[in-house]
Amino acid sequence: MPKLGMEPIRRAALVKATIDEIGTAGSLDVTVSQIAKRAGMSSALAHHYFGSKEQIFLAAMRQTLTVYGAEVRGALAMARGHRERLEAVIRAGFGTSNFRREVVAAWLNFYVLAQSNDQAQRLLQIYHRRLRANLRHDLRPLVGERAGEVAARLSGMIDGIYLHQSLGVKSPSGARAAELVLGYLRLELDRTEAPAA
8 A cells, every 4th residue: 555645644633723824813914924833834834735825725625525526426326316415415515524613714714815816706606507507407306497586585595594604603503594595495495386376
């Protein structure tokens, strides 16, 4: 079995430390030195691996999106039928890996960074496109032509709940957050199933 070098281990430690530092500060107003210290290494080594604070943060968000994507794929693999698949996508976004204080803070700051950083903007666009495509795919058989509109509203609710949570001081409740979005989904599905008056 090949030996794992120190670089991937150190990169992973810096990515985790970045999320933790942003979660503690609640903003991107953290230094590479703070991140490196939390990761147990020098700021020179952090700069060597990533180059800048923005690059470290982008790597952290790529990792966050990778974890989120894996959870969505795992949830979809176990779901049966369009409604279950929709519920799986929504619940995955509020799972314990994704909907915790420091990750929520990172998301808020990711949105801010995307206003001025092209790489962050591209990553955010990819996330939105994938989320809406997953939702649209399973909404289409259930709500027909309204699939795009309902997917956009569900996506907006998810973003809004993350934003709202970033302003709070309590620990996030992923189950409660998921239920808010699922409640709206049920209303839309009931509206489609109800006979026209």
